[in-house]
Amino acid sequence: MVATLTLAPMEGVVDVYMRDMLTEIGGFDLCVSEFVRVSQHVYPASVFYQLCPELRTGGKTSAGVPVHVQIMGGEASVMAENAAFAAELGAPGIDLNFGCPAKTVNRHDAGATLLQWPERLYEIVSAVRGAVPREVPVSAKMRLGFTDKGLALDNALAAEAGGAIKLTVHARTKLEGYRPPAHWEYLRPIRERLRIPVVANGEIWTRADYEKCREVSGCADVMVGRGVIARPSLGREICAETPASGAAFEWPDILELIGIYQGKIREMQAPPREAGRLKQWIKLLGRTYPAANDLFLAIRRLETTEAIMAEVARTGRELRTAA
Ligand SMILES: Cc1cc2nc3c(=O)[nH]c(=O)nc-3n(C[C@H](O)[C@H](O)[C@H](O)COP(=O)(O)O)c2cc1C
Structure with a gap:
């Protein structure tokens, strides 16, 4: 199984410059943009270009790593229209956000709140899948649940049934916020049940965490966020064949x-x-x-x-x- 490493979307932190810098240092196969929050309209191109300037350069960072555009909202038809427009602008992939814990976002029917209704995930993913050209992959990113983990598998199955090509799971509920630990063990039954790849996410700060997460979750594919912001060499360390060969790199000067x-x-x-x-x-x-x-x-x-x-x-x- 070929493992992939994705740079997590992080609003206010992982912008085009951070993506350029981290993908140049190396280790990443894919990036996801900060979310484009959609509610009623199709946004003008300027909004997409602002959050994902790479759309002007073939949808890739200067190191050649594709950047998928993330969209967040609760209205399936509006999500679909915006996703279709992002694809028209050249997005190499569309990612759908079902994990944002922000109160204002959740109050307005978007992000992690949708995890209370798997049928809504299905509705949104399938509307987006139907609106975006076949060759443009549609993926989803979720948490283990809103207040509890009871619907984790149902939500994952709903995303798959809706046509997601891949599902990233941040191994915590919305209620758990960013409090350690991340519950990687909850990813294993999801990984075992789904046919699409499940990408493990949450609390990977070191290469040892990465290895442990893969072992516990059973997921080959992993996404890292805060870990690589805190340690810009982490992507390279993870993709090095052995920890020793990782240590042989000359790390960038902070x-x-x-x-x-x-x-x-x-x-x-x-x-x-x-x-x-x-x-x-x-x-x-x-x-x-x-x-x-x-x-x-x-x-x-x-x-x-x-x-x-x-x-x-x-x-x-x-x-x-x-x-
Ligand atoms: C400041 C900040 C901004 C974030 N913005 C986004 C976002 O725009 N879209 C998204 O799906 N997740 C977002 N996340 C969640 C991360 O992508 C990731 O799921 C989470 O940080 C756990 O992974 P980590 O422990 O590797 O950081 C954000 C997290 C942080 C800390």
Whole structure:
């Protein structure tokens, strides 16, 4: 079985620049864009281009890794129309979000709330599948449930019956939020029952976690999110043949990476968003680079990237030391 590694969609964190950087470092077969939240209309092309600028370059990152466009909403016909439009714009695949735990999203009938009704997953996936050209794959991403895990298999079967080519499962309920642990053991019965590939997701921070997750879940395919943001070399470490051969790579310098990313997000010309993205990333880096924890405390109230980068420069050498 050929295992694939997918870079998780992360709204406000994994944008085109982060995708470019992480896929260049290596290890990933696929990316998924931040979600496009649809409710009543078909969005103009500009919305899709903003969240997935790769649509202008053949739907791939500069390292050549495809980026599937993620759509989120509760109205099947609107989801279908937007998905068809994304495909028309060149999306190499469409992913459907049934996992978002945000209260405002759930209150408006989208994301993880839909997991209470497997028939709605079926309805949305099949409407999208029917609207998108055959050659464009449609996949779904869900959690194990909304408040409990009782409908996990029903939801997974509904996504498969609707025509999803693949299903990613974040191994927690909406209620469990992002609290460790991730319940990889719940993925095994889903994997065993479905004919389509099941992609395991949640709480993979190291190569050892990756191996454990595959063993416990029985899933060959895995998606990683926060782990690779905290440790940009993780994709390469995972895809190395052995941990030892992974260690032989020359890991990217974190200070240099922050500089590259900051230079790139400049182009977004939206200072509060730009600063927000840098802060989120530096916060997560604290898991691998202890000095990033103090750095985060120093920058969390700063509003411009110039001020943040001045602090980054001050932390300098210390920031380079991984735990
Ligand atoms: C800040 C943040 C933003 C996220 N945005 C999205 C999103 O846009 N679409 C989605 O399906 N999941 C989103 N997720 C969930 C992740 O894709 C992933 O399922 C989750 O973080 C668990 O995986 P991890 O432990 O590898 O991070 C987000 C998670 C975080 C922390």
